[in-house]
Amino acid sequence: RHYSIAVIPGDGIGPEVINESLKVLKTLEELHGGIRFSYEYFDWNCQYYLQNGRMMPKDGLEQLKNHDVILFGAVGDPSVPDHISVWELILPIRKGFQQYVNLRPIRLLRGIDSPLRYKDHDDLDFIVVRENTEGEYSDMGGRLHAGTPFEMAIQNNVITRQGSERILQYAYSLAERRKKKHLTVATKSNAINHTMTFWDEVVNEVRKDYPHIQTQLYHIDALAAYFVMKPESLDVVLGSNLFGDILTDLGAAIVGGLGLAPSGNINPEKQFPSMFEAIHGSAPDIAGKGIANPIAQIWSVSLMMDHLDLPELGKLVLDSIEDVLVEGIVRTPDLGGSCTTKEMGDAIVAQMKKS
Amino acid sequence: RHYSIAVIPGDGIGPEVINESLKVLKTLEELHGGIRFSYEYFDWNCQYYLQNGRMMPKDGLEQLKNHDVILFGAVGDPSVPDHISVWELILPIRKGFQQYVNLRPIRLLRGIDSPLRYKDHDDLDFIVVRENTEGEYSDMGGRLHAGTPFEMAIQNNVITRQGSERILQYAYSLAERRKKKHLTVATKSNAINHTMTFWDEVVNEVRKDYPHIQTQLYHIDALAAYFVMKPESLDVVLGSNLFGDILTDLGAAIVGGLGLAPSGNINPEKQFPSMFEAIHGSAPDIAGKGIANPIAQIWSVSLMMDHLDLPELGKLVLDSIEDVLVEGIVRTPDLGGSCTTKEMGDAIVAQMKKS
Ligand SMILES: CC(C)[C@H](C(=O)O)[C@@H](O)C(=O)O
Ligand SMILES: CC(C)[C@H](C(=O)O)[C@@H](O)C(=O)O
Numbered sequence: 001r002h003y004s005i006a007v008i009p010g011d012g013i014g015p016e017v018i019n020e021s022l023k024v025l026k027t028l029e030e031l032h033g034g035i036r037f038s039y040e041y042f043d044w045n046c047q048y049y050l051q052n053g054r055m056m057p058k059d060g061l062e063q064l065k066n067h068d069v070i071l072f073g074a075v076g077d078p079s080v081p082d083h084i085s086v087w088e089l090i091l092p093i094r095k096g097f098q099q100y101v102n103l104r105p106i107r108l109l110r111g112i113d114s115p116l117r118y119k120d121h122d123d124l125d126f127i128v129v130r131e132n133t134e135g136e137y138s139d140m141g142g143r144l145h146a147g148t149p150f151e152m153a154i155q156n157n158v159i160t161r162q163g164s165e166r167i168l169q170y171a172y173s174l175a176e177r178r179k180k181k182h183l184t185v186a187t188k189s190n191a192i193n194h195t196m197t198f199w200d201e202v203v204n205e206v207r208k209d210y211p212h213i214q215t216q217l218y219h220i221d222a223l224a225a226y227f228v229m230k231p232e233s234l235d236v237v238l239g240s241n242l243f244g245d246i247l248t249d250l251g252a253a254i255v256g257g258l259g260l261a262p263s264g265n266i267n268p269e270k271q272f273p274s275m276f277e278a279i280h281g282s283a284p285d286i287a288g289k290g291i292a293n294p295i296a297q298i299w300s301v302s303l304m305m306d307h308l309d310l311p312e313l314g315k316l317v318l319d320s321i322e323d324v325l326v327e328g329i330v331r332t333p334d335l336g337g338s339c340t341t342k343e344m345g346d347a348i349v350a351q352m353k354k355s
Numbered sequence: 356r357h358y359s360i361a362v363i364p365g366d367g368i369g370p371e372v373i374n375e376s377l378k379v380l381k382t383l384e385e386l387h388g389g390i391r392f393s394y395e396y397f398d399w400n401c402q403y404y405l406q407n408g409r410m411m412p413k414d415g416l417e418q419l420k421n422h423d424v425i426l427f428g429a430v431g432d433p434s435v436p437d438h439i440s441v442w443e444l445i446l447p448i449r450k451g452f453q454q455y456v457n458l459r460p461i462r463l464l465r466g467i468d469s470p471l472r473y474k475d476h477d478d479l480d481f482i483v484v485r486e487n488t489e490g491e492y493s494d495m496g497g498r499l500h501a502g503t504p505f506e507m508a509i510q511n512n513v514i515t516r517q518g519s520e521r522i523l524q525y526a527y528s529l530a531e532r533r534k535k536k537h538l539t540v541a542t543k544s545n546a547i548n549h550t551m552t553f554w555d556e557v558v559n560e561v562r563k564d565y566p567h568i569q570t571q572l573y574h575i576d577a578l579a580a581y582f583v584m585k586p587e588s589l590d591v592v593l594g595s596n597l598f599g600d601i602l603t604d605l606g607a608a609i610v611g612g613l614g615l616a617p618s619g620n621i622n623p624e625k626q627f628p629s630m631f632e633a634i635h636g637s638a639p640d641i642a643g644k645g646i647a648n649p650i651a652q653i654w655s656v657s658l659m660m661d662h663l664d665l666p667e668l669g670k671l672v673l674d675s676i677e678d679v680l681v682e683g684i685v686r687t688p689d690l691g692g693s694c695t696t697k698e699m700g701d702a703i704v705a706q707m708k709k710s
Binding site: 156196254 | 431436437438440441442446468469470471472473491492494495496497498503504505506507508509510511512513514515516517543544545546547548549550551552553554575576577579580581582583584596597600601602603604605607608609612613636
């Protein structure tokens with residue numbers, strides 16, 4: 001089978017970690033006779049913006065549409081305001097391709113210690129489902145009385161029934177396939193009384209269709225504390241766009257840092273391409289030094305394989321990452337080592353070939 | 356001097372922990388000849404709501420207004436929707452009395468271990484300033500197409516220049532009085548592009564008046580991870596209403612839990628009474644059992660003393676809490692012990708008298 005992959009390396013460490021992902025993809029092709037990957041590269045990033053006045057061409061989504069999947073590095077550079085680079089590149093792709101599921105496993109890999117004193121590998125293995133198309137990430141709003149002392153800005157947070165139902169159904173179907181059969185839903189309906197009470201209502205309706213799944217609603221503040229105090233009781237966690245964003249960086253921290261946190265932006269109906277990227281950003285402070293940890297990005301390739309219904313390849317990638325970490329010799333600086341991005345990628349590729 | 360205190364015990368464990376705070380206040384009066392506290396009690400809670408159809412009387416704020424300070428327990432009971440109890444009691448007080456600063460120290464007390472493996476007492480000592488009157492906690496918004504498949508809800512997040520400037524100025528003046536002289540500001544201007552870019556602009560204007568304070572803007576997702584990975588570099592942290600809420604529950608978790616987290620809702624101009632409460636809620640699951648940890652509430656009394664310009668009394672309370680924790684004999688279940696709320700309060704009072 002043939003799969004066409006759109007590659008957007010982006011800014012900062014994006015291209016560096018993408019390089020290692022491409023090596024991994026090449027190795028998968030070598031090891032598995034039956035599949036072929038082809039690549040199309042897109043140089044859309046802040047550099048592109050400075051030259052063209054936009055982050056991607058007008059027909060950018062058109063150009064991406066016929067690929068099976070998108071491999072995305074990272075976006076953001078000090079030369080372009082963050083809200084421009086984000087709202088003109090990553091968010092239009094997520095929203096335009098109805099990648100309404102942002103899937104983010106929080107799992108302590110073998111070979112890694114958690115910064116949480118009393119938590120071990122068995123305690124840290126859950127998955128966050130983040131709503132990825134609406135909620136707090138809405139461009140609706142504006143400013144009044146600019147330049148005066150009474151200047152103000154308003155931003156609309158928008159929750160729809162359809163948007164909530166589909167992400168809930170996805171989260172439940174995921175919970176059904178797991179052992180604990182447990183769904184924890186983030187809310188803040190005590191304070192955010194219009195959108196979040198509506199969200200709770202939809203949760204309480206949809207949960208009736210899944211009586212065999214234990215559902216719990218937690219206010220986001222309490223849930224953040226929970227991630228530190230009792231992560232072992234979590235299984236599937238569902239959050240709005242913003243809450244999911246916050247919880248997954250926090251989740252990354254409790255399993256060893258942003259260098260180890262992958263994500264898939266998924267359109268479950270496969271009507272549009274899904275996109276795979278590390279949770280971390282472009283990290284301008286370490287860009288160009290060749291020391292970024294490529295594991296988050298390589299793990300995202302593993303999620304991509306799962307999405308393409310090649311779970312044995314997804315497993316091979318993740319197992320190889322873990323084997324290298326258990327050996328403990330090749331580690332990037334964020335993990336206390338001194339090896340380079342390339343050495344880390346090479347070690348994972350070598351392990352894949354050994355397995 | 357005489358101070359009049361409005362006491363609102365509220366729901367659940369609120370009255371239980373308030374009881375212990377009142378013992379502490381009585382002890383302060385005994386030990387310090389020059390001061391006198393008088394109390395007025397208000398039975399505003401969910402019970403009151405069920406009888407009267409509202410959480411407090413129409414002239415509730417009027418009744419509170421002439422007190423020097425308010426001692427608040429907790430609000431919330433399963434018999435009343437949370438958004439009602441919150442929007443009719445705690446939020447009108449915070450907003451109506453322009454308690455625009457919600458001050459929340461995050462400090463690992465002596466005698467307590469952090470759940471963070473590598474962090475010790477020196478690493479965990481910072482303070483969160485939370486904007487307490489606007490932002491995401493705005494009642495503006497509503498619902499459309501109710502009952503249809505395309506039902507939706509909108510909530511307005513509102514940031515004003517005046518609201519932002521005053522909280523920034525407070526945060527900076529606090530940073531000036533601390534050793535590290537460092538301010539970390541939470542934002543999310545890459546995604547929340549109307550309100551948060553405006554917030555960043557105001558930050559970048561106000562910081563010019565404080566060149567001797569090191570200012571850093573962090574996206575809320577990254578900052579949440581920071582709380583786990585590098586809390587030792589934090590000094591004063593400023594967040595919007597919601598971001599401050601999330602960060603302080605998380606902050607409580609890294610210093611031993613919600614049973615140890617105090618707060619002050621402060622009107623710095625002292626035009627209106629300020630309010631002191633534990634960060635934790637009414638905890639219906641343990642209410643009535645007499646096992647709630649009263650330390651968060653008693654520490655809030657210490658913050659109240661600071662606010663009343665009685666810092667030596669504030670210090671006495673906090674030191675006594677720490678002395679009891681170091682002794683390690685009297686501990687409530689959340690701290691791994693088996694003593695009662697009352698025993699914990701008594702031990703702190705006894706320690707105050709010894710000191
Ligand atoms: C009860 C609730 C509305 C409140 C808040 O979100 O402000 C609480 O969580 C707090 O932190 O004081
Ligand atoms: C770059 C930014 C807009 C993005 C987000 O907030 O979604 C990032 O933090 C993420 O988690 O993918």
